[in-house]
Amino acid sequence: MKNRKLILDSPFYMFVKKHYCPRCSSVLRTKKVSKIVNSKSAEAKNFDFSHCGDANLYGDVLLTWYVFHCECCGLEIGRKQMKSIEKKKKQQMKDKRT
Numbered sequence: 001m002k003n004r005k006l007i008l009d010s011p012f013y014m015f016v017k018k019h020y021c022p023r024c025s026s027v028l029r030t031k032k033v034s035k036i037v038n039s040k041s042a043e044a045k046n047f048d049f050s051h052c053g054d055a056n057l058y059g060d061v062l063l064t065w066y067v068f069h070c071e072c073c074g075l076e077i078g079r080k081q082m083k084s085i086e087k088k089k090k091q092q093m094k095d096k097r098t
C-alpha cells in the first residue's frame, strides 16, 4: 500500500483570498498537483512528511498539494512564492506613499 498525504497549508489563503497573476494580473485559480516523493530523496526536505501527530511517513509517498494557476498565461506558482511576491508588492506600495 502506498502512503498518501494531502498537504493543505493555509486553506483560507489558498481558497478564500483573491490573488492575481504576477505576470498578467488575471485572477488566479487553485490547482491540485500530486507527486511521488521518497522520504529519503533530496527534495524530501521541501515537504512535510509528518503524519498523525508524531509519526512520519517513510518511503515513497504520494503527496498532493495545491498551487495557484493562471488560466490566462499558464503560470503556475506555489503558495510560498506567491506570499513573497505579495509581500514585496505591499512593501513597494508603502514605499511609494512615504
Ligand SMILES: [Zn+2]
Residues within 6 Å of the ligand: 021, 022, 023, 024, 025, 026, 070, 071, 072, 073, 074, 075
Ligand atoms: Zn497570468
